[in-house]
Amino acid sequence: MKNINNGAFHLLAWSCIILFFLTGNAAGSEPKQRYTRTVEKYTVPDVTLINQNGSKIRLRSFLNSDRTVILDFIYGTCTTICPILSAGYANLQNKLGADSAKVRLVSISIDPEHDTPEVMKSYLKRYNAKSGWDFLTGSREDINAVMKAFDAYVLNKMSHYPLTLLRAPDNDRWVRIYGLISTSDFMTEYQRVFRR
Amino acid sequence: MKCLLPRLTSLLFTIFKRALLLWFVLSCNLPAVGADIPSGLTWEEALKMGERIYREGILPSGEHLQAIVQDDIPVDGTMFTCVSCHLRSGLGSVEGRVITLPANGKLLFKPLSRLPEMAGSRKKMIPGYLKSSDRRPAYTDETLAAAVRMGVDPAGRRFNAAMPKYLLSDRDMEILAFYLRNLSASPSPGVTDSTLSFATVYTEGVGSADLEAMLAPLEAYILDRTKQAGYHKLKAGSGPFAEEMDLSYRRLSLARWMLKGPPETWQSQLEDYYRQEPVFALLGGISGHAWKPVHDFCERNRIPCILPITDFPVVSDADWYTLYFSKGLYQEGEAVARYLRRIMETAGNMPVIQVYRKTAEGTSPAKGFKETWERFGLPPAEDRILNSEEPVTGDFWEGLISMHRGAIIISWLGSRDISSAEGIALSGEKPHMLFVSSSLLDKDLNTIPENIRSFTYITYPYRLPQEGRDDIYFLVKSWLKVKNIPVTNLEISSSIYFLGWVLTDALMHMKQHYYRDYFLDVIDMMRDQTHLVANYPRLSFGQGQRFASKGCYIVQLTEGQKPELIKRSDWVIH
Numbered sequence: 001m002k003n004i005n006n007g008a009f010h011l012l013a014w015s016c017i018i019l020f021f022l023t024g025n026a027a028g029s030e031p032k033q034r035y036t037r038t039v040e041k042y043t044v045p046d047v048t049l050i051n052q053n054g055s056k057i058r059l060r061s062f063l064n065s066d067r068t069v070i071l072d073f074i075y076g077t078c079t080t081i082c083p084i085l086s087a088g089y090a091n092l093q094n095k096l097g098a099d100s101a102k103v104r105l106v107s108i109s110i111d112p113e114h115d116t117p118e119v120m121k122s123y124l125k126r127y128n129a130k131s132g133w134d135f136l137t138g139s140r141e142d143i144n145a146v147m148k149a150f151d152a153y154v155l156n157k158m159s160h161y162p163l164t165l166l167r168a169p170d171n172d173r174w175v176r177i178y179g180l181i182s183t184s185d186f187m188t189e190y191q192r193v194f195r196r
Numbered sequence: 197m198k199c200l201l202p203r204l205t206s207l208l209f210t211i212f213k214r215a216l217l218l219w220f221v222l223s224c225n226l227p228a229v230g231a232d233i234p235s236g237l238t239w240e241e242a243l244k245m246g247e248r249i250y251r252e253g254i255l256p257s258g259e260h261l262q263a264i265v266q267d268d269i270p271v272d273g274t275m276f277t278c279v280s281c282h283l284r285s286g287l288g289s290v291e292g293r294v295i296t297l298p299a300n301g302k303l304l305f306k307p308l309s310r311l312p313e314m315a316g317s318r319k320k321m322i323p324g325y326l327k328s329s330d331r332r333p334a335y336t337d338e339t340l341a342a343a344v345r346m347g348v349d350p351a352g353r354r355f356n357a358a359m360p361k362y363l364l365s366d367r368d369m370e371i372l373a374f375y376l377r378n379l380s381a382s383p384s385p386g387v388t389d390s391t392l393s394f395a396t397v398y399t400e401g402v403g404s405a406d407l408e409a410m411l412a413p414l415e416a417y418i419l420d421r422t423k424q425a426g427y428h429k430l431k432a433g434s435g436p437f438a439e440e441m442d443l444s445y446r447r448l449s450l451a452r453w454m455l456k457g458p459p460e461t462w463q464s465q466l467e468d469y470y471r472q473e474p475v476f477a478l479l480g481g482i483s484g485h486a487w488k489p490v491h492d493f494c495e496r497n498r499i500p501c502i503l504p505i506t507d508f509p510v511v512s513d514a515d516w517y518t519l520y521f522s523k524g525l526y527q528e529g530e531a532v533a534r535y536l537r538r539i540m541e542t543a544g545n546m547p548v549i550q551v552y553r554k555t556a557e558g559t560s561p562a563k564g565f566k567e568t569w570e571r572f573g574l575p576p577a578e579d580r581i582l583n584s585e586e587p588v589t590g591d592f593w594e595g596l597i598s599m600h601r602g603a604i605i606i607s608w609l610g611s612r613d614i615s616s617a618e619g620i621a622l623s624g625e626k627p628h629m630l631f632v633s634s635s636l637l638d639k640d641l642n643t644i645p646e647n648i649r650s651f652t653y654i655t656y657p658y659r660l661p662q663e664g665r666d667d668i669y670f671l672v673k674s675w676l677k678v679k680n681i682p683v684t685n686l687e688i689s690s691s692i693y694f695l696g697w698v699l700t701d702a703l704m705h706m707k708q709h710y711y712r713d714y715f716l717d718v719i720d721m722m723r724d725q726t727h728l729v730a731n732y733p734r735l736s737f738g739q740g741q742r743f744a745s746k747g748c749y750i751v752q753l754t755e756g757q758k759p760e761l762i763k764r765s766d767w768v769i770h
Binding site: 034050054075076077078079080081083084086087088090091111112113114116117118126127128137138139140156157158159160161162180181182183184 | 265266267268269270271274275276280281283289291292293294296357358537571572720721722723724734736738739740741746747766767768770
């Protein structure tokens with residue numbers, strides 16, 4: 001009996017160790033690879049969302065732009081992931097300078113109940129967002145449809161993950177970046193997309 | 197003399213040894229709290245300055261804190277600062293796959309072990325390969341500065357690039373370190389080794405059915421939880437990993453704090469109760485008056501107040517300690533403003549008249565409408581304010597409508613007032629739209645005359661009957677039956693039933709970290725709730741979000757004996 005318990009305990013202990021390495025990314029350890037990159041094809045749902053100014057935005061036509069589109073999923077009271085994604089957007093706008101006009105930055109709220117146009121406007125102000133960066137909210141149903149369309153659906157906002165999607169104007173393929181990235185990586189990916 | 201010398205030497209040696217021991221004890225075992233107040237500052241000043249850096253990202257100079265994140269992204273204190281990830285309590289957070297480790301005084305300045313703290317006998321039960329060295333040694337002021345500025349922990353490991361590298365002067369670093377030493381360094385009041393004390397506040401004048409509907413389920417929950425204490429104590433005595441979770445288990449106690457007399461006297465009554473029994477937090481509670489005196493007491497004493505039953509919460513973006521179900525009647529006014537704004541985008545601006553009495557029931561939704569309407573920059577609505585006893589008759593309605601032809605009327609009046617509006621449809625003149633509140637009609641929507649339903653819109657800040665509400669009510673009723681609690685107000689009891697779930701989840705996540713700010717932090721980090729909530733379609737949380745229900749439908753009522761509710765808006769109107 002003692003041996004069985006001991007064996008079961010070791011199995012449990014090893015399972016926990018393996019699980020630890022497969023899942024959480026504690027702030028104390030440096031990951032070997034910052035992000036993963038894949039190329040995907042998505043169908044943008046034909047939904048109407050609301051931007052930070054309270055204006056209605058037809059998402060499909062908005063994304064079918066003659067500019068490079070960069071899209072992420074965030075929410076206004078997020079603690080860790082979204083502030084870094086948004087600081088990345090802000091710095092990208094700065095780095096691009098005049099070229100910033102060639103890029104449409106889109107952040108889609110995954111907490112649409114709380115993220116009203118007023119909340120989103122104030123959020124963008126905190127990040128010194130320039131023209132060309134829109135924060136979109138909408139009904140729960142429409143937001144779910146958008147998350148699902150981009151294979152980014154999370155049942156709960158607390159379970160979300162860092163995701164950035166890039167698409168060149170003349171291309172229906174999206175570059176999907178999973179992970180938090182630096183501006184130099186962001187610029188590299190942007191230039192790769194833009195050059196294609 | 198020759199005999200005395202060795203004795204004297206021995207005595208001096210003993211004194212030296214004791215002095216050395218005393219120095220060692222004082223230098224090594226001094227509690228972290230209060231160590232090294234930055235020079236030239238009082239304790240309070242240093243804490244205040246540290247708190248500003250930690251929470252607002254503002255340095256003592258008034259400048260914004262600067263940092264680099266992800267190696268090359270400059271950020272400042274307006275974007276985020278320590279509190280964003282480590283939260284108010286400093287206990288850290290888990291979001292997606294990113295784990296933010298604790299940065300509070302109690303945990304920062306002692307070694308971080310890979311295993312929970314356990315007695316020696318328990319450690320023997322752990323296999324050798326799990327008994328690895330500590331994850332990191334205790335921080336010192338120097339290693340803390342290296343962590344904050346360069347992103348390296350005392351074990352030499354580099355943090356994930358998500359941890360910003362802050363640009364802090366020595367002086368600012370000293371102030372921040374002082375703040376962290378004192379942050380969540382000792383348990384909050386209301387906590388003993390065996391008990392976690394709560395209180396619930398209710399005020400004179402609340403009907404006995406409503407009071408019972410709040411108190412009985414809350415006390416049943418507390419009793420249930422306390423009954424489990426023996427089991428957890430037993431469980432904590434076996435197994436290597438049982439200890440941390442089960443020794444953190446506390447019995448719960450709940451005091452009844454009844455407030456009497458006029459609301460102006462409530463603050464002092466609350467202070468008296470608190471002096472007699474300092475509690476960890478307030479749970480539930482109910483009042484027919486504005487919750488402000490209780491809210492202010494909680495803000496002043498930094499006491500969490502979780503989900504009181506009130507139509508009149510304090511609507512504030514900055515206050516922290518009270519978590520409400522919703523903004524109450526204010527939210528209904530807000531919803532009408534949002535809905536009408538969209539109507540007027542296509543139909544053009546129309547005159548809007550708000551009708552209400554000079555009571556909390558009238559002024560609260562009217563304020564919600566007015567403040568939201570002003571934010572949209574729309575032409576101001578006209579107010580028609582009635583005295584609290586002024587009757588509303590058919591003549592009143594006819595007079596109002598003929599004076600404001602084609603206007604939109606928003607009525608924040610009760611069911612008797614609305615039933616007298618029957619004559620409107622017969623008079624030949626009717627408003628463009630008439631808005632009424634389901635809460636002020638006590639949800640008895642049949643009081644809305646049939647002939648005015650085609651142009652009457654109702655604010656409905658609840659889950660609709662067709663959205664599975666009755667299934668959840670059935671669940672709550674079953675639980676009440678098991679606990680032998682009579683159903684006196686199912687809506688209130690359902691809210692308290694939900695509060696029980698929040699508490700269970702929060703207390704489980706807190707483990708032994710009984711800090712009030714952490715209590716609120718873990719609730720803030722809770723998953724959105726849709727299945728345990730009968731009264732609302734969704735309750736959602738988030739750092740600093742203080743109103744769990746965000747929406748309010750605009751509905752219309754069909755005609756006939758069994759009218760149905762037809763949705764005219766989404767739950768949240770943007």
